[in-house]
Amino acid sequence: MVGSLVAETKPSGLVLKRLQLSSEAEFSDLLSLYEEAFPSSERKPVAVLRRMFAVEQYYFLLATENEVTVGFAIVRVLSGGTAALLEYMAVAPSQRRRGIGGQIVLAAARAVNAPPVTLLLEVESDNVKSPDQSLRTKRKHFYRALGALELRNLSWIMPPVIATLPPAMEMMVLAPAVSTIRREELRQWLVNIYVDVYGQSADDPRIDVMLRELPEEVELI
Numbered sequence: 001m002v003g004s005l006v007a008e009t010k011p012s013g014l015v016l017k018r019l020q021l022s023s024e025a026e027f028s029d030l031l032s033l034y035e036e037a038f039p040s041s042e043r044k045p046v047a048v049l050r051r052m053f054a055v056e057q058y059y060f061l062l063a064t065e066n067e068v069t070v071g072f073a074i075v076r077v078l079s080g081g082t083a084a085l086l087e088y089m090a091v092a093p094s095q096r097r098r099g100i101g102g103q104i105v106l107a108a109a110r111a112v113n114a115p116p117v118t119l120l121l122e123v124e125s126d127n128v129k130s131p132d133q134s135l136r137t138k139r140k141h142f143y144r145a146l147g148a149l150e151l152r153n154l155s156w157i158m159p160p161v162i163a164t165l166p167p168a169m170e171m172m173v174l175a176p177a178v179s180t181i182r183r184e185e186l187r188q189w190l191v192n193i194y195v196d197v198y199g200q201s202a203d204d205p206r207i208d209v210m211l212r213e214l215p216e217e218v219e220l221i
Contacts, residue, residue: 013065013066014063014064014065014070014100014103015063015064015065016061016062016063016073016103016104016107016108016111017061017062017064018059018060018061018111019053019060019061019062021053021054023062026062026069027053027060029062029069030060030062030069030072031046031049033069033071033072033090033092034049034072034088034090036090036093037090038088038090040162040164041160041161041162041164041165041166041167042161042166042167043161043162044161044162045162049074052074052076057076057077057078057079057196058074058075058076058077059073059074059075059076059077059108059111059112060072060074061073061074061075061104061107061108061111063091063100063103063104063107065095065100069092070091070092070095070100071089071090071091071092071095071100071101071104072088072089072090072104073086073088073089073104073105073107073108074086074087074088074089075087075108075111075112075119076196076197077112077117078189078192078193078196078197079192079195079196080188080192081115081117082117082118082185082189083117083118083119083120083189083192084112084117084118084119084120085119085120085121085122085193085197086105086108086119086120086121086122087122087197089101089104089105089108091104101142102142102145102146105119105121105143105146105174106146109174118173118174118175118178118181118189119173119174119175120171120172120173120174120189120193121143121148121171121172121173121174122156122158122169122170122171123136123139123140123143123169123170123171123172124136124139124167124168124169124170125167125168125169125170126139126140127168127170128168130167140170140172143172143174146174147174147176148172148173148174149172149173149175149220149221150170150171150172150173150220150221151171151172151173151181151186151218151219151220152218152219152220152221153213153214153218154170154171154186154210154214154218155210156169156170156171156210157206157209157210158198159194159198159200159206161198173220175220178220179219179220180217180218180219180220181217181218181220182216182217182218183211183214183215183216183217183218186211186214186218187207187211190207190210190211191207194206194207
């Protein structure tokens, strides 16, 4: 999920570092921005984030400029190591429209990219009517400007992170020089997201619902 952002001018001196378990002060900075950037329906409880922080496959990345926190990303390398999910990313309100969001996304992709890993992105859908529909469209354009594409006809069903239902979401893919994804590979990614990120069963029926109408080769558009 991504907080509000629009890429414009490029910042200088941006540093993106992976936080370690000993980085309590910086982790607190990340939490403050996390709680500011996302509505409660999209936020996991702080206790859950702390458990995630201790998992090796999670990357908690903090962006700073001149030692000031300007943004963050939380990425989960999925089981099997061929894909990762950009679970959360946001830029501090005072630092938006400076190109920081784009740099964070690309740096996050590089951080988990050995061996080559496809970065999956959860984005609020702009195909449903909502008060912030234009902002949702801008967010998708932001990712497209970085090279991300949508999976044709995949209706992503995001499991709730709390009792409140999440907004309608879509899945985008940042995988340069790739035009299709094999359905079976996509299935494994969806299974891994459900299990690794949301604590759901590997045979959750929602996975088959998402894949039911898809061809053997899923086009990226």
